[in-house]
Amino acid sequence: xxxxxxxxxxxxxxxxxxxxxxxxxxxxxxxxxxxxxxxxxxxxxxxxxxxxxxxxxxxxxxxxxxxxxxxxxxxxxxxxxxxxxxxxxxxxxxxxxxxxxxxxxxxxxxxxxxxxxxxxxxxxxxxxxxxxxxxxxxxxxxxxxxxxxxxxxxxxxxxxxxxxxxxxxxxxxxxxxxxxxxxxxxxxxxxxxxxxxxxxxxxxxxxxxxxxxxxxxxxxxxxxxxxxxxxxxxxxxxxxxxxxxxxxxxxxxxxxxxxxxxxxxxxxxxxxxxxxxxxxxxxxxxxxxxxxxxxxxxxxxxxxxxxxxxxxxxxxxxxxxxxxxxxxxxxxxxxxxxxxxxxxxxxxxxxxxxxxxxxxxxxxxxxxxxxxxxxxxxxxxxxxxxxxxxxxxxxxxxxxxxxxxxxxxxxxxxxxxxxxxxxxxxxxxxxxxxxxxxxxxxxxxxxxxxxxxxxxxxxxxxxxxxxxxxxxxxxxxxxxxxxxxxxxxxxxxxxxxxxxxxxxxxxxxxxxxxxxxxxxxxxxxxxxxxxxxxxxxxxxxxxxxxxxx
Amino acid sequence: xxxxxxxxxxxxxxxxxxxxxxxxxxxxxxxxxxxxxxxxxxxxxxxxxxxxxxxxxxxxxxxxxxxxxxxxxxxxxxxxxxxxxxxxxxxxxxxxxxxxxxxxxxxxxxxxxxxxxxxxxxxxxxxxxxxxxxxxxxxxxxxxxxxxxxxxxxxxxxxxxxxxxxxxxxxxxxxxxxxxxxxxxxxxxxxxxxxxxxxxxxxxxxxxxxxxxxxxxxxxxxxxxxxxxxxxxxxxxxxxxxxxxxxxxxxxxxxxxxxxxxxxxxxxxxxxxxxxxxxxxxxxxxxxxxxxx
Numbered sequence: 001x002x003x004x005x006x007x008x009x010x011x012x013x014x015x016x017x018x019x020x021x022x023x024x025x026x027x028x029x030x031x032x033x034x035x036x037x038x039x040x041x042x043x044x045x046x047x048x049x050x051x052x053x054x055x056x057x058x059x060x061x062x063x064x065x066x067x068x069x070x071x072x073x074x075x076x077x078x079x080x081x082x083x084x085x086x087x088x089x090x091x092x093x094x095x096x097x098x099x100x101x102x103x104x105x106x107x108x109x110x111x112x113x114x115x116x117x118x119x120x121x122x123x124x125x126x127x128x129x130x131x132x133x134x135x136x137x138x139x140x141x142x143x144x145x146x147x148x149x150x151x152x153x154x155x156x157x158x159x160x161x162x163x164x165x166x167x168x169x170x171x172x173x174x175x176x177x178x179x180x181x182x183x184x185x186x187x188x189x190x191x192x193x194x195x196x197x198x199x200x201x202x203x204x205x206x207x208x209x210x211x212x213x214x215x216x217x218x219x220x221x222x223x224x225x226x227x228x229x230x231x232x233x234x235x236x237x238x239x240x241x242x243x244x245x246x247x248x249x250x251x252x253x254x255x256x257x258x259x260x261x262x263x264x265x266x267x268x269x270x271x272x273x274x275x276x277x278x279x280x281x282x283x284x285x286x287x288x289x290x291x292x293x294x295x296x297x298x299x300x301x302x303x304x305x306x307x308x309x310x311x312x313x314x315x316x317x318x319x320x321x322x323x324x325x326x327x328x329x330x331x332x333x334x335x336x337x338x339x340x341x342x343x344x345x346x347x348x349x350x351x352x353x354x355x356x357x358x359x360x361x362x363x364x365x366x367x368x369x370x371x372x373x374x375x376x377x378x379x380x381x382x383x384x385x386x387x388x389x390x391x392x393x394x395x396x397x398x399x400x401x402x403x404x405x406x407x408x409x410x411x412x413x414x415x416x417x418x419x420x421x422x423x424x425x426x427x428x429x430x431x432x433x434x435x436x437x438x439x440x441x442x443x444x445x446x447x448x449x450x451x452x453x454x455x456x457x458x459x460x461x462x463x464x465x466x467x468x469x470x471x472x473x474x475x476x477x478x479x480x481x482x483x484x485x486x487x488x489x490x491x492x493x494x495x496x497x498x499x500x501x502x503x504x505x506x507x508x509x510x511x512x513x514x515x516x517x518x519x520x521x522x523x524x525x526x527x528x529x530x531x532x533x534x535x536x537x538x539x540x541x542x543x544x545x546x547x548x549x
Numbered sequence: 550x551x552x553x554x555x556x557x558x559x560x561x562x563x564x565x566x567x568x569x570x571x572x573x574x575x576x577x578x579x580x581x582x583x584x585x586x587x588x589x590x591x592x593x594x595x596x597x598x599x600x601x602x603x604x605x606x607x608x609x610x611x612x613x614x615x616x617x618x619x620x621x622x623x624x625x626x627x628x629x630x631x632x633x634x635x636x637x638x639x640x641x642x643x644x645x646x647x648x649x650x651x652x653x654x655x656x657x658x659x660x661x662x663x664x665x666x667x668x669x670x671x672x673x674x675x676x677x678x679x680x681x682x683x684x685x686x687x688x689x690x691x692x693x694x695x696x697x698x699x700x701x702x703x704x705x706x707x708x709x710x711x712x713x714x715x716x717x718x719x720x721x722x723x724x725x726x727x728x729x730x731x732x733x734x735x736x737x738x739x740x741x742x743x744x745x746x747x748x749x750x751x752x753x754x755x756x757x758x759x760x761x762x763x764x765x766x767x768x769x770x771x772x773x774x775x776x777x778x779x780x781x782x783x784x785x786x787x788x789x790x791x792x793x794x795x796x797x798x799x800x801x802x803x804x805x806x807x808x809x810x811x812x813x814x815x816x817x818x819x820x821x822x823x824x825x826x827x828x829x830x831x832x833x834x835x836x837x838x839x840x841x842x
Contacts, residue, residue, distance in 0.1 A: 200826070212776045216777050217818060219769070220817075339588075344654075347651070383659060383662075386652075389650075390630075393647045397638075
């Protein structure tokens with residue numbers, strides 16, 4: 001940039017003969033402010049969506065229906081969690097169903113209840129038997145889920161409790177010819193005693209030590225029952241107890257009765273799950289998750305006692321199921337103590353997701369489908385179940401029902417990665433800062449300010465500075481006028497001002513504090529002789545600040 | 550005579566189960582992985598040795614080596630499938646446990662499908678001689694089992710004490726995080742560890758097959774015994790495992806003599822529960838500090 005660029009600015013007011021007016025002054029070529037605008041707007045960065053969208057269907061609702069809630073009698077519990085709100089844009093009253101799980105539960109249970117009507121004729125036998133097995137195993141899985149999910153005790157002795165209760169009740173039923181309805185309560189008693197015994201080490205041991213111990217206990221039960229003579233070691237199990245299924249019914253009637261009885265057992269287990277997990281005990285234990293027990297203890301939560309309670313309650317329930325097992329099948333086989341049975345049971349929990357009732361039920365459904373319906377496949381079906389279990393464990397954090405949360409976490413991670421790649425663009429406000437700023441106009445104001453400064457930087461040149469030195473007041477060229485207007489509109493804080501050291505003799509530049517009662521700050525030692533020189537000095541300082549920003 | 554027979558039997562079994570227990574212990578303390586797929590490795594190594602004996606050679610040491618190699622291979626496979634993908638994921642300990650259980654399920658069912666349910670027997674590795682002392686006869690397989698397992702265990706422990714890789718494994722056992730900071734690769738070391746512990750399981754499989762037969766589910770009982778011993782001795786402690794093996798072996802011998810063989814497992818678990826109630830981290834385990842993984 002040189003003084004003599006050949007372009008001249010002609011002062012339109014020169015003809016009026018103002019003092020110190022010059023007709024023509026050298027200046028710079030015109031630069032449009034739109035260049036900066038276009039350059040800022042043009043972007044080569046790939047723009048990815050970074051916001052958060054959750055789609056909920058908005059149900060209409062107004063006036064009285066807006067706050068109308070369906071509740072379980074006689075409690076104040078709501079059947080559905082519905083949020084009433086006013087749409088901020090349209091101001092229309094709306095309802096949002098926040099938690100749709102009850103709807104899915106009702107639909108799923110209804111489907112299970114009417115499923116026998118729709119079974120194809122040639123598969124009816126297999127499917128109804130599998131359905132009954134599913135009911136029993138789902139109940140076992142739910143009780144196990146209480147132990148593993150709610151109480152957080154990694155016990156593998158669940159099937160040992162069920163099997164022991166089943167064998168003891170079968171033995172009693174065979175010996176004393178007990179009626180079928182006595183077996184589940186006796187089983188519950190047996191389960192309670194067994195649970196009490198194995199709860200003893202659970203208070204001292206944690207995590208895997210307990211898992212390994214219970215694994216051994218299961219094997220102990222298997223060996224004991226298989227080798228003992230009373231429990232029928234010769235014929236692979238103990239049969240001969242009376243069942244609740246009447247002999248004189250048709251085969252279909254018997255199958256249907258077994259199906260609905262097992263379905264009812266599952267409903268009971270669901271109720272138990274709800275009552276234990278959703279109430280006081282569950283709340284207490286949710287307070288004390290793994291690795292935060294010390295904190296819970298410090299806040300006065302007796303989680304150990306709660307754990308033992310949950311353990312005992314579920315053990316009694318497991319015993320009940322064991323008794324029911326005997327009265328359903330008329331006896332029990334040793335295969336219930338097999339290691340593979342434990343593994344399949346664990347697969348039921350793991351596939352669905354530990355800590356949720358729906359996980360237990362759906363996981364059981366999947367495993368029972370492969371195990372019972374496809375039972376012509378031989379060992380291949382166990383391999384498939386094992387493979388599903390392995391894949392679920394390797395890739396999912398918490399089973400099938402944890403997919404949603406895991407996917408959301410992954411999406412949020414990706415979004416924040418994209419946000420951080422966008423930080424280079426604009427650069428006025430960091431993206432995280434921008435999302436958290438209450439007043440969004442600040443974002444656009446800063447962006448505009450930056451573009452203005454970028455444009456003004458291109459206008460600063462020796463010609464303009466020379467022009468300003470020559471004529472502080474009066475008509476200026478377009479470029480200089482733009483600079484001056486920008487400088488004038490700066491806020492009061494740190495704005496430059498001129499202070500008279502001695503009238504008509506000495507002036508110096510100060511910076512205003514911007515606060516009442518706080519004196520201006522001296523910015524340089526130099527004393528200017530005239531106000532005009534000081535004025536130009538202020539201009540030069542501002543130009544320097546502009547170029548440095 | 551009867552007492553000596555039981556005692557010698559117990560010593561042999563304690564040696565074999567102790568070998569497995571030390572493998573489980575080392576895996577847990579260095580990788581934080583509770584490998585419950587040992588049952589599968591055990592059966593896999595047994596079948597590997599059996600295939601070797603069928604098709605290649607029936608000489609004792611060769612079959613033993615084949616079993617150890619097959620076991621090491623099984624361990625490496627489990628490491629690649631069950632440890633490498635999840636060792637840095639959240640909730641690793643539980644997921645690792647379940648993953649190894651799943652591998653166990655798949656693997657044993659594969660063996661069942663491939664080899665059928667009939668059990669197989671290996672040729673006699675140590676020959677058919679015996680040593681008679683006054684009142685007791687030591688057969689070849691008993692002496693061979695004890696000598697081989699103690700010898701190989703000593704070699705492995707010596708290797709862990711003196712070699713560079715052993716130093717890496719011991720560093721991982723002390724503090725896995727710090728070990729990874731000073732440049733010990735978790736993944737690479739995990740392959741060594743799983744290879745070696747798998748080899749130990751293979752050794753146990755071949756030695757045990759002198760008494761029992763090889764079947765797809767035959768690995769379960771040795772694994773549970775090994776786990777019990779490792780648990781009782783304190784997970785992560787070799788010395789504790791040795792003490793626990795002796796204690797449980799003694800218990801087994803005494804129970805067999807006094808009450809009867811049927812109650813061995815019951816008394817064993819009573820002993821384990823009592824020990825764990827007194828010392829929740831096992832005999833030689835640190836009282837307060839579990840491995841934070």
